[in-house]
Amino acid sequence: ILSFQTGPEGGPQFPIIEWSTYWYKHLFGLTPPSRIAPLPINEALVRSLVLSVMTMIVSTVLGVTSAQAFRRRFPGSGVVFYLIVLGMMVPGVLVGLGMALVANALGVDRHWWGTAFVLHVVYTYPFAFLVMLAILNRFDQSVEEASWSLGVSPAHTFRKVTFPLIFPGVLSAMLFAFTLSYDEFSRTLFASGRDLTLPLAIYGTFSVEVHPNVFAFGV
Structure with missing residues (x-):
């Protein structure tokens, strides 16, 4: 109004x-x-969109593959699980400030496509992982077993059978990652360097x- x-x-x-x-x-x-x-939204808007798309792609791929791995128990799975979700539990100000201090100590320049991108992936990856974990936990494995029994390779089965069935979950993970990255402020504030993203510009x-x-x- x-x-x-x-x-x-x-x-x-x-x-x-x-x-x-x-x-x-x-x-x-x-x-x-x-x-x-x-x-001052022109360049900042493009910057945020590019960063969000990059984050969305990487986080979704990591989320799908790691959730696929968690369909079977493996040694140390509990530790790995909490290491993954740690990225969404730690306050953004602490993570952003920590990244800035580490980058300064190592002499690494801070950029939206570098240090900020890493933090965005660390933050959004757990959300994509948990979405896909919920989807795959309800997945009927018998359709995969039917494909394997017909001699289809696991990789081809995933591409032709599993992925089309879990695609709504993949789309949800993509939207989660994109939205969270597009809106992220505290982590970006310390890690983006001189170039501003849209939330910082506004x-x-x-x-x-x-x-x-x-x-x-x-x-």
Whole structure:
């Protein structure tokens, strides 16, 4: 509602002073110059989308393969399980700060496609893993056994039989990983270096003063 406030004098107050689409035009640079600068979202948006897609692919692949491995008990499986889910349990501020300190100690430059990407995978991978673990725990293994009994290799069985059946779960894991990465702030704050992702860019605009263009972009 606040995104339809009049501009540029209208702020984030309610009730609405006057209904307007000014702030939507402001997003696309279709308004006269004013004291309110445009949101710095162009490069940041592309950066966040690329980072989220990269994270989604890697986390989903890791989640599917590791959940597949956990269908059978193996020595140390309990330890491995808690090591995987540790990434979603540790507070993001601690992980991000830790990555920054390690990178500085080793002389590694921090970038959104490097250190931040690693932290995003560490954070989103457990979610993809748990989703796929739940899906595979309900999976009927008899269809795989039928394929194996006909002489089909395990790899071909997974590609032609197992994967199509678990694909809804794979899609859920992909959406989890993408959304969590796209929205991640605390881990990215310490690990992305000079290049800002979308949450960081938006935070930088309203850390001093909030304008309805933020709400328009949110819509």
